[in-house]
Amino acid sequence: MNIDNTQSQMRKGVLEFCILAIIRQGEAYPSDIIEKMKAAGLHVLEGTLYPLLTRLKNAGLLKYRWVESPSGPPRKYFSMTPEGEAFYHMLEETWKEMVTAVNQLTQTNS
């Protein structure tokens, strides 16, 4: 059993939830999202973020607009759609359930 693999699987599982949580607080562009996740201590490969954003956008959960940048090409700023909001709430429910369940299990085990 590869510990790295398991760890990255766990991170990947919550990645979409985290992205939605960050964007929900306000329009964000990918570099922002990465910075915020890093600041929170969640280390992911940047490359995994872009496909996820595109998929969430294609699924209608996110929308974006182009914003001119002072230093370079225009940036994609992502924001939530109402569907994204509903999706987020469902994920939030699941997350809370999972946290409770996992806490309960880890506390009884330790």
Added chain:
Amino acid sequence: MKKIINVHLAGLLIPMEDTAYDLLKAYIESLQRHFGQEEGGDEIVSDIEARIGELFQEQLRKGGNCITDDDVHAVIAAMGRPEELGGETESSSPATPQPSVSFRPRKRLYRDPDDKILGGVCGGLGAYFGVDPVIFRLVFALLLFGAGTGVLLYLVLWIAVPRARTAAEKLEMRGERVDLQNISQAVKEELSGVKSKAQDLGKEAAGVFKKKETTDIGEALREIILALLRVVGWAAKVILILIGLVIIFSLGVTLIALIGSSAIVIPLKSFIWVGAWPGMLFWPALVLVLGIPVVAFMIFLIRKLAGAQRMHAAVGYGLVLLWLLGLLMVLYMTWDVGHHFRVKRISRMQVDFHQPSGKTLYVKLQPVMDESTDAAGRYHMILGDWISLRDDSLFYPNVHVHIIPAPENDSFRIEILKSARGATGSEAFENARRLSFSFAQQDSVISLPDAVPLPSGVPFRNQQIEVNVYVPNNKQAFLLGAPAWQDPYQHGGDEDEPDDEERFPQSASNQPKPHPLAFSGLSISDLAPGWRKEKQADTSSSSEWMDGLLYLFFSLFNIQPQ
């Protein structure tokens, strides 16, 4: 020394070392390959490109003239290599188009080392057809009772089919369920067209019926039909393939046996097909009709073993055409035989002979058929129980003796009936006439051969000789030495006498049992009495010539060279 080139990356002008550019180019291409399958793949890659551009710009702002190899490596490490992003694309993208079929291993027949009882043949067959190997085990077990065909078939497969050794080969062995899925896919597509039509009709009728019910019933029907088609499809396929294997195998064995015994078949065939054409067609027809399926099967097997090589369509059509040609030849030859067995003619002759001095006439059958070895050591073969070949002459039981009471006469009378078949009446008479029959007399003993050979050049048209011995009042006749092969139930001609008369030495009058007689020392006094043609009977019945044909072919396939 390194060259610096300017690269236009996501709207930014980035100076890069040329080696760094090569690295970056390779990385982006690998990303394009990775996301290429996905919906919005281009967008993902261009987003990543934009991000890379940003990072490079940042790097340049911090200082440094250009982007170096190390910078590119750092960026790649931060973004991740495609294989590191891999798991995600598969698991979280329902929109991913099906991984193209060409990546799936092509299905091939292997022996399954993990599911075996003997050699894993059945396990492999089961994996190949996507059914439980138990089915094949049962079939082979049943074939055991079919004269061991199952054993041979199993051994052939065991030898011919390779064992799946590596993991890749095991994958190939299971492969994609090509047959079932493709069939059901095709049927689904077919049916969806039908279904949409049916739904249209249903919508038209919606004024009366609820539309939903109509589609539900249609859906259910479609599911049932699909399931049935699937079951029938594979069952038919499996059965057909097994039957085909058995047939092809027996064809091959027959062909080899016939060619192996050509020394017998060649002279025999010349008795059946006379004339240039049918005789010449015999071997080509045989080789084509029996050999083509065997050849086709071998090609099929080799192709299977060699893998994906597709056979040229012309080869397949050519084989089918050749086989049909052979079939035509066989049909023509069969027709030819039937044609020459169409009409039966009997010629009846009264024979002059010396009345015996006593009251008793002995009819002695001299065995000709049973002499398996000739005194002169001539070439002699017995085929089955019925036919023998000696010096290119065909022997078959064609002499039948009947002893008939004739109280109205006052002397013995012998009548000889020769019968044969032919395409026309005159041909039949000619065929009968060419069978020369004679007997010898020594006072009270009449000696007859028990079979008259058909010389080479005379076609076999079921020529038969009947000897009727009419016994007058107060006198008796005995039949002696009837050989074992003389089947009392074989009648060549128009019989109105009871069967028993030629089965045992028998008397026509109610005398006690005949005593054994010694024939040694007797000399033959009167050879070849003259024939007198009395009348010509003209009878013809299809069942009789069918008998003749069956009899002939039965003998042909019971070949036992001695």
